[in-house]
Amino acid sequence: MESEVPSPGGVLESKHTRGGGIVATGLARSFGPVKAVENIDFRAAPGEVTALIGPNGSGKTTLLLMLASLLRPDRGSISVAGVDPATNPRAVRAVLGWMPDTLGVWESLTGREILTTVAALYGMDKKRGAVRAAELLELVSLGDLADTPARVFSRGQAQRLSLARALINDPAVLLLDEPASGLDPGARVQLRLLLRQLADGGKTVVISSHVLAELDEMADAAVFISKGHTVRSQTLAEAGAQTRGYTIATLDVPALRRVLDENQVQATYQHDLDSPRGNAKTRLAGEAEAAALLNTLVAAGVPVTAFAPSSGLLEETYLSLEEGSP
Ligand SMILES: Nc1ncnc2c1ncn2[C@@H]1O[C@H](COP(=O)(O)OP(=O)(O)OP(=O)(O)O)[C@@H](O)[C@H]1O
Ligand SMILES: [Mg+2]
Incomplete structure (x- = not known):
């Protein structure tokens, strides 16, 4: 491609x-x-x-x-x-x-020794290197292990x-x-x-x-x-603005389906064998459309228990790129 x-x-x-x-x-x-x-x-x-x-x-x-x-x-x-x-x-x-x-x-050295050695390679004097090493060990929460050999x-x-x-x-x-x-x-x-x-x-x-x-x-x-x-x-x-997959979970799939159909929202449905609970999967053109649809469902009395993107923002792009690749 x-x-x-x-x-x-x-x-x-x-x-x-x-x-x-x-x-x-x-x-x-x-x-x-x-x-x-x-x-x-x-x-x-x-x-x-x-x-x-x-x-x-x-x-x-x-x-x-x-x-x-x-x-x-x-x-x-x-x-x-x-x-x-x-x-x-x-x-x-x-x-x-x-x-x-x-x-x-460098495994036989301690965390502190490794950092002070690298500091010296960058031309820092001993005192400054030691201060910098201590600061950074705290920053990455390794203060307690500062003087332990890195191999462990x-x-x-x-x-x-x-x-x-x-x-x-x-x-x-x-x-x-x-x-x-x-x-x-x-x-x-x-x-x-x-x-x-x-x-x-x-x-x-x-x-x-x-x-x-x-x-x-x-x-x-x-x-x-x-x-x-x-x-x-x-x-x-x-x-965030791109078309994304959403999953809508409900206590009443037939009611959800009716309202989505009325609003010309295409979806695929899954529900439990022994109850009307289940969910619909659909694609929506961005967050504004999602907010409007949720509003419509709630106003129509559909018992919605969850309404969320099916995947993360970057995952959505990643998957669409995979679908589009030969
Ligand atoms: N020194 C090398 N000699 C020969 N092939 C190499 C060398 N370095 C990388 N490659 C090859 O180049 C390709 C890209 O490798 P690279 O390590 O950049 O991928 P990557 O995206 O970092 O992967 P990963 O997610 O596994 O870390 C691979 O096919 C790899 O086998
Ligand atoms: Mg890599």
């Missing part, structure tokens, strides 16, 4: 390039015969969390490595905070925080240490490859709040993930990729 990405106008362009955004166009990268990235356009604006979404093997990690200056594109251009990582990797690394999907922590960390604890490591230089641009994998629900909420806070502070935050429901609450914009191509870029507001 040929990718058709709407070209953003001048206003959006300046939003992405201003103060440390990312703009990448026409990126390609192969590994021998494998075309990991074929044609990717990607933008992320400062002050926003941008989700990078795509199935396994679609090229997410390859893209992030190119943005992080760790892999050279075969084709295409990249600007990270106004700098090209291919020609000026040092300048990009100075403003960048990178959290890889594999940990690669659980996967989730190691993920949090990896995030702290990515933040050591207070980067303007933060690239996170599957940061939530291995985190328990509490730690996921913490991560979400932390990333929101970092974006609100003006940072450009890019997060790749497959856990779409989680991204709904965290991301401001999303870029969908498939087989090395960008297939869609949208804001969460655009996602």
Whole structure:
């Protein structure tokens, strides 16, 4: 499938390039015969969390490595905070925080030692490095384990240490490859709040993930990729305005059906064998139409027990892209 990405106008362009955004166009990268990235356009604006979404093997990690200056594109251009990582990797690394999907922590060191070592690599003196390490260990709730060797960390604890490591230089641009994998629900909420806070502070935050429901609450914009191509870029507001599947549960399916029919709303119905309870599944053109229909049902006396989108915002787009793919 040929990718058709709407070209953003001048206003959006300046939003992405201003103060440390990312703009990448026409990126390609192969590994021998494998075309990991074929044609990717990607933008992320400062002050926003941008989700990078795509199935396994679609090229997410390859893209992030190119943005992080760790892999050279075969084709295409990249600007990270106004700098090209291919020609000026040092300048990009100075403003960048990178959290890889594999940990690669230096196992015999403690969390604190790892962070102070990385701080030294960024040229911080001992005292400043120690203060920064302590701050970050608190930030990711690893204060209690600060002096424990990292090899005994659980996967989730190691993920949090990896995030702290990515933040050591207070980067303007933060690239996170599957940061939530291995985190328990509490730690996921913490991560979400932390990333929101970092974006609100003006940072450009890019997060790749497959856990779409989680991204709904965290991301401001999303870029969908498939087989090395960008297939869609949208804001969460655009996602909310699109046609979505809704499930309407009721104590009285015949009554629900009557009112939906009267209003020319097409639906598929399911109900229990021994009672009129059940639900209808339908598609509605955005939140305003959903609100109006709910109002109509309630006014008509239909006993509605639940009325909700059948899937999350980003999941809806993801599924529609899958349906549309050959
Ligand atoms: N160093 C490499 N050598 C050879 N092939 C590679 C290399 N890195 C990636 N690939 C291939 O490129 C494609 C894209 O891989 P990539 O890791 O970017 O996908 P991904 O979207 O991050 O997947 P996942 O969701 O599983 O992390 C895959 O087919 C992968 O096998
Ligand atoms: Mg990956």
